[in-house]
Amino acid sequence: MTLKTSGKISEGTMKKLILTALIIFLCGNIFSQQTQKNQTQITVKKAWVRPAAKNSNSAIYFIIENKGPKEDILLSVVSEVAELVEVHETYKKGNDLMGMREVNLLHVPAKSTLEFKPGSYHVMLINLLKDLTTGLSVNATLNFKNAGKIPFRAVIGDSQEM
Ligand SMILES: [Cu+2]
Numbered sequence: 001m002t003l004k005t006s007g008k009i010s011e012g013t014m015k016k017l018i019l020t021a022l023i024i025f026l027c028g029n030i031f032s033q034q035t036q037k038n039q040t041q042i043t044v045k046k047a048w049v050r051p052a053a054k055n056s057n058s059a060i061y062f063i064i065e066n067k068g069p070k071e072d073i074l075l076s077v078v079s080e081v082a083e084l085v086e087v088h089e090t091y092k093k094g095n096d097l098m099g100m101r102e103v104n105l106l107h108v109p110a111k112s113t114l115e116f117k118p119g120s121y122h123v124m125l126i127n128l129l130k131d132l133t134t135g136l137s138v139n140a141t142l143n144f145k146n147a148g149k150i151p152f153r154a155v156i157g158d159s160q161e162m
Pocket residue numbers: 088089100101122124
């Protein structure tokens with residue numbers, strides 16, 4: 001193949017065209033990746049957290065809604081408000097006793113909601129690093145296998161009616 005400088009498109013123009021095409025391609029790629037990430041169908045609603053004093057424990061409650069056609073798996077929860085943050089479930093130990101245990105992989109089926117509430121699933125905040133004062137709020141992030149990080153804010157109060 002020979003490039004004729006006398007042709008309609010010079011070598012310099014050709015290079016510019018190739019570069020422009022490359023930039024458009026790369027930008028398009030980044031854009032489509034972002035829109036794919038934003039297509040997550042997981043939302044967190046009605047988040048609240050029990051008021052508690054520094055160095056004690058508390059729990060965050062909320063509703064996870066998965067509007068998507070696929071199930072997703074909650075891998076972990078992060079919050080800077082406590083030394084340790086775990087996904088827990090409350091269960092009947094027998095003899096009218098209730099216990100709590102950690103849940104490692106929590107499946108949220110397609111087109112469903114999963115409620116974290118007292119006596120059921122909750123995000124356990126172990127050894128609070130500060131006071132949780134009613135009316136203020138706490139930031140936390142759910143980490144899903146497919147949807148990735150879902151940050152949310154929980155209001156400090158006594159119920160989700162706030
Ligand atoms: Cu717990």
